[in-house]
Amino acid sequence: MSRARLIQRLELQGLRLAPSQVWGQVRLVPVLRDEVRGDLRFAQRNYGDALSEVTLRKELGAPGLKYISYIPHGLVMTWGNRQAEAVYGTRLQSQDHKKVEAGPVSVRLLHRMVHREDRNQLRMLPLHLAMEGFLTRYFGGPDIAWSEYSKDGLSRGLNPRSEASIPGWASFALDGALRTFELHERQVGLLLFNADELLSAFIVAHPYDYRCLHRTLLEDFYGDLLLQYGYLQVAGDIGLRLDASQVASVADLRAQVARMREDWGAFHGLLSGGLFGVEVTARKVYEAGPFLLQHFHTSLVPSEENHMGEAITGPDGTLEYLKTYRLSAAQTRRAYLLQQLANSQWNLDDTATALGSTRSDLVVRLANAGFGYLLKGHVLEEAQRSHARGR
């Protein structure tokens, strides 16, 4: 049953896009929700530590797989009947963490990405949840002991696998844009564009929660594009005009303005076409009452715009929560290679054939993507030699 509810493609069903507000090269598009259910609420929980270590399996602090990152805040999700609003904020905050001092810095130990704290309360680490899902995909490395792989690669897989991203506060423009942004009354989310490239989408269930969580966007992390286009001056103006020939009264003017508003929504829909309406691969993370928490990624084809993220869908399939991350070109390449290798059971020759290239090219590509440590030294050298000769 829950399999059927996994997201096949993201739809903005029940949500509206309002005209964007532009600050420098950053374009922020408000997402409005007309019908608010009120039975799923989010609150922020601040962590002030330099580093956090999340135990992914087993008990807190036990040896095993860990996710280590700077995590400035978590989200507490409460669901239930309509009374959730009344008790909101009155609950005692449970201590869901332990702290250890490591020299001058404090490290927070967290138990799992998603941690159930009460009958209908869940703590999760937004975006890190999706990032962790992304990193652990094909994490184990080759599952057949092909002779090309190094000893380390065979015994430990891709451990440790790391990705770098850029915090929101690294961009001066984003700070300004969030500060001067004027929230709508029914606003539940935001699409964030940098130089008209979709960087991130953030949607929650309730307008009040969005109001509180608006500034946390500055603490989130984003793909390279945030800095890459940082020196562009302004996002373009599409210059919509009213059609004077259609106007004979004030009522006509009103109709024209309404049409202008719709055109803006359509324009933003067009801009965000790389995320909404494309097929995604989703995996279930947690089933919380009627709500299904899942993470997903798009096709991972290097020539396309790629996003990953997490979402919560309601019982009728509507999008109640969404947070996405735009993968950089390098990240997409890495993920694509791993995906292709896994599809061919990590056989280099088969993968090369599937990609329509040669084995030595594939090995060089792997090394360039940063996975050289998986392969034995002589395999790598040989490939690099033949690659250089071929040039």
Add this chain to the structure above:
Amino acid sequence: MAVAAEVRVEQVAREDLVMFVNACFSCTGQREFYGDARGQSVSIEFLHQYILGNYRRLYRRTLAAGINHFNQAQIILNLLAIGSPVDVEERREEGALIAAALRRLPPPRAYRVLESLRSRRINNRRARAIIREYLAGRADLAFDAVKYRAKLRSTVVHGHLKLEGELGPFLFHGWKKRVYTQPLLETFRRAHFAQEALYELPYTVAEGLAQKHGVPRDVFLQRIEPRLTQAERLRLQESAARDGAEVPAVDLSRAPLTKLCLYVLALKDPVRLERREELHTALERASARVLARAPASLGRVAAVLDNSYSSSGSIQKRRRPLGVALATHYLLGTAAREYHAFWTSPVDDPLRVVARGQSDLATPLLEALEWGPDLVVIVSDGYDNDPPRAVAELTRVFRERLDPGRRTALVHVNPVFDADEYAPRSLGEAVATVGVRDAEDVPTVLGFARFAEGTASLSELERYLAARVASWLEHEPRQGESTREEEAS
């Protein structure tokens, strides 16, 4: 060819001047919601230098156009820095304008101008004459010596002046001299040794000394209360309550309109609701007083008032755009024969308005136009984002298709200076944009709006300014009227 070039020259001059006067109404070099203080001051400084360099006569005449104090002070300083003109007649007019403008500035700001003469190393014969004349015109120099001691001293040193009687020793020895015969000076001296004498000094002077004596804040505020000026009372409301002192009573019937609006907006919602009648009456009285000074009678007026989030202003100009909107609401309500207000996010009671939500100016403007007014006044910072540029398009089509005869006048009153454009941000070609700092300026800027619209010629603008200069120099302010506001910066 030559004629075309002349027309163009005239057009450029008119546009420059309109831009400058507009900027002088709104810009204060302080931080705004969308712009930082540095950008603001760079921008306004450039504009001053440019106009002074090209149109000196009109530059000084702007002093009389009703512009804000910050820009009056800038003009005085820049004129004094550049030296007097060669022509006798010009010299006489400029001197008279500077002296009159300085006299009308609130004393703290006037003294700051004099002090800046020293830091900017302006010390020509005219500057010294202006200093002499200003000090000679002060009613109670001993009081000034206590309240603005440092500023007065640097002015006196800089202008090589000799002050009469005990003032000289007071400025240079202060409390270290043994005894004074002047009562106020003596009190100042004693207050350095005895706490009791504190409470006979002006509040701002006593405040620092109280700190020195370690007087608890609430005790101090309670005992200094009778000495507080009206502006100080208004300013102290919040902090006195915070410090646990008794909140000094304000005589709301004497507070200026915009100040009063900012005071109301700073109150919490339940308080506003509780004191609704009292505040409402005070605001109505204040706007009636403004209109008594600058009469304006208007017909059927609609106001489109922006209470979006950006009207919350900045840390330096807290809620000022919203305060100006509220004050304009009361002012137009009193001045107009028929009046209707349209807020961007509708409010039941204007007294309880808060800055919130997006800037959707199009919807209220449509409602206003449907109502069929003679004049539409839009009070907004010029950012309309839902949808962007909707007002510009809306008014363009409205003029083109529905009102080619200009039966309905459209005026955009903007309390925010946009540093990048050197002018208050406009809402498109079809609406005249004028800057304001206080709603008190609204009657003046409505008169100025026809120049901003671009229909009047340069010679008309020159005549307008000349007429304002003549009436300005004729009517000297009564004593005490110049203290319209004491700006804290």
